[in-house]
Amino acid sequence: MAQEHLDRLTAVDASFLVQEKESSHMHIGGLIIAEGPPPAYDDLLDSIRSRLHLVPRYRQKLAVPPLESGRPVWVDDPNFFLEYHVRQTALPSPGDEGQLTELAARIFSQRLDRDKPLWEMWLIEGLSGGRFALISKNHHALIDGISGVDLGQVLFDLTPVPTQFPTAELEPWRASRTPSPVRLISSGVLGAARTSSRLAAAVLRAASNPARAAGVAKEAMTGVADIAWATMNPAPETPLNVEIGPHRRYVTIRSDLRDFKEIKDTLGGTVNDVVLTVMTAALRNWLHSRGVRTEGLELRALVPVSIRAKDEQGNLGNRLTVMRGALPVYIDDPYERHRAVCAAMGDLKESKQAVGAEVLAGAQNFAPPTILAQASRLNFSTRLFNLLITNVPGPQFPLYVLGRELLDVFPIAFLPENHAFATAIMSYNGKINFGLLADYDALPDLGRIGEEIEAALAELLALARAERAGASGNGAAAPPRIGAS
Structure with a gap:
């Protein structure tokens, strides 16, 4: 061998x-x-x-x-x-x-x-x-x-x-x-030694450039503080956060990437902001169908963010941090809802929360497995978020398997403990497809969420087209855009 x-x-x-x-x-x-x-x-x-x-x-x-x-x-x-x-x-x-x-x-x-x-x-x-x-x-x-x-x-x-x-x-x-x-035991010791060596090297680099090191440290501590604040302000209780079983339901939704781009080009923000706005409206209407009042209710979504560098593309393993974004299901007006989502995501990026999450992930590299287990439980605590939403950009050209073209790609996420619903979105070759995963018993009405996503997208697209038609019809300038594309 x-x-x-x-x-x-x-x-x-x-x-x-x-x-x-x-x-x-x-x-x-x-x-x-x-x-x-x-x-x-x-x-x-x-x-x-x-x-x-x-x-x-x-x-x-x-x-x-x-x-x-x-x-x-x-x-x-x-x-x-x-x-x-x-x-x-x-x-x-x-x-x-x-x-x-x-x-x-x-x-x-x-x-x-x-x-x-x-x-x-x-x-x-x-x-x-x-x-x-x-x-x-x-x-x-x-x-x-x-x-x-x-x-x-x-x-x-x-x-x-x-x-x-x-x-x-x-x-x-x-x-x-x-x-x-x-040999397995020795590998753990060697791994810890290598990590300590990398830490020592980082300390030496910091000593050679104290001004830069101070700036990085300040940014990191700000990020850790933002995460601590999120921990002390738990996510609300909802029908999405219940004990789950092993069985799953899965629903797929097709949509056109051009529609999302048309909305963000007219109303502002990013494609991901439009996705979150659509999800916010869908969950608001689904909660109403369950008899849940949404006045003053703001859901928390765990949004994974890749920190994989360009020279790391293709490497296995996870290079992820997470941000906890607000979904303002209390807002009825679709335009105001979109503005609120864009503002919340902009504030989130400015808050350094992702930086703090990366610092904590790096700190975990020094932790023994028992401490690591406690830290990972914190990351997936129901107290911190209501649902997982992950949006993966895929290739915008066709792929083939043994000469046959791939027509649709639907991603499938996972359900952490006490989380009954997760959404994964992926763009591919001009489409943006949703994969909705749910606990079998907790969400027998998963199809209703899918229908609400389609309705919310149609509503937002109609609003964007009406805005554009109004602006062009009276000679006025296009409505002010929100955020950066």
């Missing part, structure tokens, strides 16, 4: 393992619909097998040091079997998209086996219209949304002609030697 190698999980990655419970699964993924006919199962296997050398983490599993002496490490799985991870099934007739999303929900109701590499891919045949689907499922400790886009561009092609990799010239893959318990 090849020589062993150990790659220790980051503090953020390890926190996703700590947070995972029987009912709160920490895997994410996507539902992809492609033009048909579906490829043969063996052809899909061969295509993935020829690319696995580009994503070696897909052949690795977790190894936990004895006595929690350090964070888990990634090691090669000597029993790796591709057919276990790539699975094939078919929808019964008529093969509609409702059946497809029900299947996706069932797949995401099952935890990944931690004794194996933490991913699955499903080939789904029998979809109406001559199409087929792929469902990907990856543990959040393995991959975050931004790097997932990069990996998709490795697994998929940019042209209808599949990329040919010279598999015949590659050496057959051999698993590295499985580390002994003593």
Whole structure:
């Protein structure tokens, strides 16, 4: 066997393992619909097998040091079997998209086996219209949304002609030697030593430029203070924050990216501000359908933010911080609601909360696993937020799998403990698609939220077009824009 190698999980990655419970699964993924006919199962296997050398983490599993002496490490799985991870099934007739999303929900109701590499891919045949689907499922400790886009561009092609990799010239893959318990313990000690060395180097750099170091420290402390304030001001109690079970519901929504850009170009803000405004209106109306009064009610959304540098694109693991954004469901007027969301997100960016979250994540790199567990519980505490909303920018050009074009990409998020609803949004090739994930028992009316999202988008688009038509009709200037695009 090849020589062993150990790659220790980051503090953020390890926190996703700590947070995972029987009912709160920490895997994410996507539902992809492609033009048909579906490829043969063996052809899909061969295509993935020829690319696995580009994503070696897909052949690795977790190894936990004895006595929690350090964070888990990634090691090669000597029993790796591709057919276990790539699975094939078919929808019964008529093969509609409702059946497809029900299947996706069932797949995401099952935890990944931690004794194996933490991913699955499903080939789904029998979809109406001559199409087929792929469902990907990856543990959040393995991959975050931004790097997932990069990996998709490795697994998929940019042209209808599949990329040919010279598999015949590659050496057959051999698993590295499985580390002994003593070696795992020593890896934790070495990892802590390396972290201490990096800290010492940072101290020396700070000593050589005290003015810059003071500015960075001031900004970081401001960010930590903002997070402390958020902790002492809990999110409100809502039907979204209840005890959840292991079973899931999943609903998808298609929309046009041009509509979101038209709204932000007319009313101001960013595309993400428009997304949050639409979600705010949808949740307001859904709460009303549940008999919940929204006067004075402001929901808190946990919004993951990637801090992955450009030279880190394609790397596995998580480079994430989080911000807690306000969703003003108390506002009835759609224009005022949009202004409030834009202002809140602008204040959030100015508040240095993301900087503070990054500082805390960095500090966790020094923490033993037991302290790390407490810190990760704080990050996902129901006291801090009501729901997760993540918006991932995808490629704005078509991708292909074995010569077939990917028509739609719907992301799938995860549900932390005591959080019954999460929304993931992804733009791809001119579309912006929503994936709504919910606890099966807590939100039997998940479809109602989907309908409210479509209605809220239509309302905001009509408002933007009316504003533009009014401005052009009377010769007045366009309405003042809010924020930056």
